[in-house]
Amino acid sequence: MQPIRVLIVDDHALFAEALAARLGREPDLVILPIAPDARRALALTATERPHVLVLDLTLGAENGLEVLDRVRKAHPDVRVVVLTAMSDLDAMVQAVRRGAVGWLEKTESADLVARVIRSAARRGGWIPPDVLGEVLRRLLSGDAEPTAGARLLAGLTPREREVLQCMVDGLGRAEIAERLGLSANTVRTHTQNLLSKLDMHSALEAITLAMRAGMRPNDP
The missing domain is CATH 3.40.50.2300 (Response regulator)
Known part of the structure; x- marks a missing residue:
């Protein structure tokens, strides 16, 4: 690299x-x-x-x-x-x-x-x-407009939404790859793509936006 x-x-x-x-x-x-x-x-x-x-x-x-x-x-x-x-x-x-x-x-x-x-x-x-x-x-209690996040999430592909849901569930890249049956490199690509579409700079920001838009962790 x-x-x-x-x-x-x-x-x-x-x-x-x-x-x-x-x-x-x-x-x-x-x-x-x-x-x-x-x-x-x-x-x-x-x-x-x-x-x-x-x-x-x-x-x-x-x-x-x-x-x-x-x-x-x-x-x-x-x-x-x-x-x-x-x-x-x-x-x-x-x-x-x-x-x-x-x-x-x-x-x-x-x-x-x-x-x-x-x-x-x-x-x-x-x-x-x-x-x-x-x-x-504290981030979720901010004044960001939830509907704005929802509009951004609507631009994700189904697979990118699955990856984002896994991130909200607290999974790391290897765990996401295992859950979705993907390679770690493919998960990395989907993560980079969804961050770009959401105009986010980190997984933490993406998770915060997703939760503001209504996504919640799945039960274990």
């Missing part, structure tokens, strides 16, 4: 440099110059074309969520993973609503950070499992 270009945005130089050095040992990751602030982050995103941006939400006097907004507006194809010392559910929900596809605390291992970066680059994402339910509940 194409190497994944990663831009770290963090004003804590020692942490950022240590993370960059560790991730740089991963053969499929290309670590770009570190951005310590919003100005540098936007400049490097424009010139270096990262696939994944690893963003701290505390950048000195700057608000990381505003940086997220600016990056997503200027470069909507860039996948943003928040890596922060914060453990604030409200901030987590706001980040996901604004387009982040992952949230990690800085206490997590570099191995997990690398896995989440890979998942993000492949149109996946990551929310800590112990808070995923609450994050989804």
Whole structure:
């Protein structure tokens, strides 16, 4: 596969440099110059074309969520993973609503950070499992119009709806492949297609939209 270009945005130089050095040992990751602030982050995103941006939400006097907004507006194809010392559910929900596809605390291992970066680059994402339910509940309580989601779902093929239902049921790619009798590559293709049609950037966003439109997990 194409190497994944990663831009770290963090004003804590020692942490950022240590993370960059560790991730740089991963053969499929290309670590770009570190951005310590919003100005540098936007400049490097424009010139270096990262696939994944690893963003701290505390950048000195700057608000990381505003940086997220600016990056997503200027470069909507860039996948943003928040890596922060914060453990604030409200901030987590706001980040996901604004387009982040992952949230990690800085206490997590570099191995997990690398896995989440890979998942993000492949149109996946990551929310800590112990808070995923609450994050989804808060996302579902937002003011998005349910009928708009229903109209988007109507554009999916029957197979794409089956894959989406499996995602709502909490199944991973291998489990979806087994349930539907498909190969993992075929499931990946259907997932990418449905995310594109729904204009979603992660499985979490797609599941949230589907549930707003009335889809519910099937009984086990």
